[in-house]
């Protein structure tokens with residue numbers, strides 16, 4: 001590094017921004033001036049542990065998707081977050097503390113339990129189709145979307161069963177799996193999810209687990225390694241000016257309150273939703289990058305937590321309830337916004353806090369609705385599938401609001417039909433691209449949507465932050481220290 005300390009401004013204190021800051025600080029120490037500007041009043045971004053009805057809940061990221069070799073798992077371990085932070089003394093319970101439940105009750109509209117043989121058949125079919133997608137073995141036939149491929153698979157299965165009378169619960173069970181797939185991928189319609197790109201997506205091997213001490217302990221651990229003044233909250237960036245004339249810092253970061261900060265490098269980590277419509281650049285980003293931002297998908301997932309009344313008559317714990325809605329047998333009282341939800345289940349066995357996930361259009365509706373309207377809709381759904389069972393009454397709700405929050409404008413990214421992993425690489429490419437006289441690496445891009453194989457996850461976000469820190473360290477001839 002030269003005599004003058006380079007100044008690196010990081011926009012966003014989510015896990016990617018904090019990972020970049022920590023890596024730079026750990027490897028370059030006082031040789032680099034690092035400051036993280038965060039629009040919100042907390043760090044962590046789409047990682048946000050909170051409490052509802054006495055339980056620990058995750059408003060955003062919930063699972064570590066595979067723990068073998070996972071850097072996020074390793075940080076959670078170092079942070080001491082893999083054991084409950086009170087060692088269970090306060091009796092605080094957390095989301096999916098008992099792992100993923102295997103004993104679900106699947107009811108069809110009207111209340112009939114869907115037969116085990118139907119569930120096994122359809123679940124095996126769905127898993128088989130997903131394996132084909134993951135291996136890229138989807139055959140020919142011009143299919144471009146996951147939705148079209150899955151439906152073709154189901155139709156072929158039905159055609160092969162032509163001797164057997166059509167069982168409507170098979171169709172409903174298949175649709176239920178499709179709804180779960182929408183949640184994992186955040187797409188409103190699986191017809192917009194690119195088929196070819198799915199085979200590039202990677203998870204770490206091993207168990208998927210939630211974080212007993214709360215997921216927020218991960219970004220907190222990263223932030224704790226930084227000097228206290230390195231993170232500035234409540235500083236919303238409105239414009240990133242770059243390619244300024246020679247002889248001064250090439251980047252100027254403008255804030256909503258009118259302040260301006262000069263820098264040698266800016267690492268932009270805001271969500272793809274914010275890049276699509278919330279942050280300005282001058283000069284504008286190159287066409288190729290703008291096209292990539294436009295083509296990649298950014299979906300909305302809303303988590304709805306519900307508290308069950310304490311002294312309801314039912315003494316039976318609320319089941320892990322999956323609902324196979326049937327378009328042909330609509331029970332009028334069940335609202336449309338709940339019809340593409342796969343399950344309503346306690347956050348752990350025996351909990352009085354229930355959780356349902358919503359995606360796309362319904363997620364946006366749930367974000368907007370009044371609490372009472374949501375509760376009425378959930379009670380109507382219980383009534384529509386109860387058939388004499390008692391599910392109890394909901395007394396209060398809490399939902400995430402990622403879509404309407406201007407700091408996120410959605411939940412996580414996906415590869416939409418018409419885009420590809422090349423767009424993720426294009427998004428990740430630093431600016432300026434050309435070898436012009438203006439200094440290199442003025443704007444770098446990190447964040448989950450910039451990771452070609454682990455997008456949509458905390459893993460992708462974390463690794464993208466490390467990637468951009470290492471890019472700068474290489475530029476200045478520093479060794480990455482592996483921290």
Ligand SMILES: Cc1cc2nc3c(=O)[nH]c(=O)nc-3n(C[C@H](O)[C@H](O)[C@H](O)COP(=O)(O)OP(=O)(O)OC[C@H]3O[C@@H](n4cnc5c(N)ncnc54)[C@H](O)[C@@H]3O)c2cc1C
Pocket residue numbers: 011012013014015016017037038039040043044045046047059060061062063064065235236237238269270271274278279301302303400402406407408410411412446447448449455456457458459461
């Ligand atoms: C409901 C939900 C469930 C999820 N479940 C999982 C899961 O189970 N497992 C998993 O691995 N991942 C999950 N994810 C995805 C995971 O949370 C994200 O991929 C990851 O946290 C993104 O981190 P990031 O640093 O890229 O972005 P962010 O966390 O979005 O960080 C960007 C930061 O930039 C800030 N910002 C925005 N605009 C500005 C501005 N103008 N000026 C300054 N700062 C700004 C934001 O406030 C934010 O703090 C989930 C996400 C959601 C929403």
